[in-house]
Amino acid sequence: MRLIFDTWMPILPQFMTASSLDFKRPPGPSGSVALGIDAETLATLRTLRDEYGDIVSLQRPNGRLAYFVNDPDEVRRILVKRHTRYDKGPGFERVKMLLGNGLIVSDGDVWRRSRTMIQPAFSRQKVHDLTDIMVACATALEKRWSAVVEQGGTINITEETSRFALDLILISTFGKDSIAWIESEANNPFAFLSRDSTRDLTVVMKVREVRQLLLQLIADRRARNTEQHYDFMSMYLAALDKSGQGFSDAELLDELITLVVAGFETSANTLNWAWFLLASHPDVEARLIDEATAHLPSAAAVTDERAAAMQFAQQVLEETLRLYPPVWLFTRRAREDDQLAEFDVPPGTDLYLSPYLLHRTGRYWPDPDRFDPDRFAVADKSKKERAFFPFSLGPRRCLGEYFSFLEMKIHLGLLCPRFRMTLVDNGNPGLELGINLRSARDIMLRPSYRD
Numbered sequence: 105m106r107l108i109f110d111t112w113m114p115i116l117p118q119f120m121t122a123s124s125l126d127f128k129r130p131p132g133p134s135g136s137v138a139l140g141i142d143a144e145t146l147a148t149l150r151t152l153r154d155e156y157g158d159i160v161s162l163q164r165p166n167g168r169l170a171y172f173v174n175d176p177d178e179v180r181r182i183l184v185k186r187h188t189r190y191d192k193g194p195g196f197e198r199v200k201m202l203l204g205n206g207l208i209v210s211d212g213d214v215w216r217r218s219r220t221m222i223q224p225a226f227s228r229q230k231v232h233d234l235t236d237i238m239v240a241c242a243t244a245l246e247k248r249w250s251a252v253v254e255q256g257g258t259i260n261i262t263e264e265t266s267r268f269a270l271d272l273i274l275i276s277t278f279g280k281d282s283i284a285w286i287e288s289e290a291n292n293p294f295a296f297l298s299r300d301s302t303r304d305l306t307v308v309m310k311v312r313e314v315r316q317l318l319l320q321l322i323a324d325r326r327a328r329n330t331e332q333h334y335d336f337m338s339m340y341l342a343a344l345d346k347s348g349q350g351f352s353d354a355e356l357l358d359e360l361i362t363l364v365v366a367g368f369e370t371s372a373n374t375l376n377w378a379w380f381l382l383a384s385h386p387d388v389e390a391r392l393i394d395e396a397t398a399h400l401p402s403a404a405a406v407t408d409e410r411a412a413a414m415q416f417a418q419q420v421l422e423e424t425l426r427l428y429p430p431v432w433l434f435t436r437r438a439r440e441d442d443q444l445a446e447f448d449v450p451p452g453t454d455l456y457l458s459p460y461l462l463h464r465t466g467r468y469w470p471d472p473d474r475f476d477p478d479r480f481a482v483a484d485k486s487k488k489e490r491a492f493f494p495f496s497l498g499p500r501r502c503l504g505e506y507f508s509f510l511e512m513k514i515h516l517g518l519l520c521p522r523f524r525m526t527l528v529d530n531g532n533p534g535l536e537l538g539i540n541l542r543s544a545r546d547i548m549l550r551p552s553y554r555d
């Protein structure tokens with residue numbers, strides 16, 4: 105744990121008045137504790153939980169009060185019932201440069217207006233219209249992987265799942281305007297996202313280029329608005345708020361970039377871990393293949409209904425998201441007073457919520473590190489309803505949840521029965537804890553045909 109000072113810091117944050125010092129505070133360390141979004145933060149939060157319990161208070165080096173909340177009922181209350189009392193907090197500051205004030209980072213009225221305008225584009229019917237694109241992206245992988253089998257080579261599944269999810273979200277968002285980008289990585293202005301988007305210093309330039317390019321595309325699309333497009337961009341362009349106003353160019357730009365970023369790495373990472381877990385659990389893999397063969401016997405036979413009805417694939421994916429939730433830590437900041445259990449939350453308090461830690465707390469998930477998709481069997485929904493929140497909860501819950509399950513079921517449902525995958529290295533790939541939870545090293549698989 106990173107204790108910065110041994111004594112309670114004498115700095116009174118601006119937002120705390122003398123009277124607010126009387127509030128009832130959860131237990132916690134007396135020194136100041138640094139929190140970021142990294143491996144050290146995970147270790148710190150785990151130690152705090154083990155030492156102080158499910159609601160811990162601490163003071164950050166900037167003097168701000170923070171609570172770490174690992175109680176499922178309180179997490180639910182914060183995200184669902186009391187959501188209007190909280191803003192998104194410090195966790196998303198690092199991505200603001202990329203996302204501007206798009207849906208993921210915006211708060212209050214700006215968020216409410218955008219969410220209402222965008223939500224219809226994510227209805228089940230609209231997502232079903234994208235099924236053919238999902239199938240086409242999975243089929244492209246099948247072709248590439250077949251060539252690898254013929255040559256006796258290996259597959260970097262971390263890169264392959266990234267490519268699949270990036271291509272899919274680009275085509276779903278920009279339709280045929282994205283074809284030139286996905287045909288060659290060198291021409292793809294978004295390719296930098298599938299490498300490391302947070303450490304690379306050239307990222308500022310890349311973001312600038314992408315923003316310029318999208319502004320041009322927005323102008324082009326507005327100019328030729330009689331054309332029919334069936335992609336998210338056209339739905340965003342047509343969206344109107346209560347007063348009949350559409351998005352301005354600047355708003356649209358932020359929302360389009362947000363959509364690509366939100367929709368790509370989360371699904372890519374989940375699929376990466378799913379392949380790793382399946383390759384290490386042949387019994388689970390066999391059950392998935394049985395179901396996939398029955399529901400999706402060929403690419404031509406895929407329908408949204410058949411894919412969505414793959415119950416065991418749903419369980420496999422949920423169990424993967426329990427063990428490796430891509431958004432492993434998120435934050436909120438109190439805009440007004442609240443209460444958590446018997447404790448007070450003064451305005452300005454930062455809250456840290458970690459799906460990763462809650463999903464691996466033995467009280468809620470016995471033998472928590474074991475991969476067992478049967479935990480999510482339909483008959484046993486109660487735990488899922490309590491201590492499971494990979495997509496967040498409440499009104500700010502992920503908009504792309506249904507899209508991502510459909511894309512991941514089609515991906516696994518078409519590819520898993522076709523290729524037997526063997527891990528090249530049986531060791532644990534380790535965790536890289538950034539804004540998303542990635543594998544620390546790329547996962548390599550050796551494919552062969554099943555039949």
Ligand code: HEM
Pocket residue numbers: 192207208209219362363366367368370371374425429430431434435494495496499500501502503504505507508
């Ligand atoms: C396995 C896949 C995914 C996971 C685990 C995931 C997780 C999340 C989480 C945890 C949040 C809320 C963060 C917070 O409240 O602080 C979120 C928000 C969001 N996600 Fe996802 N996501 C996934 C896939 C997608 C996809 C595929 C799309 C788009 C196609 C998408 C679009 C969004 C959007 C637009 C928001 C912002 C919602 C709002 O604030 O109103 N996500 N996602």
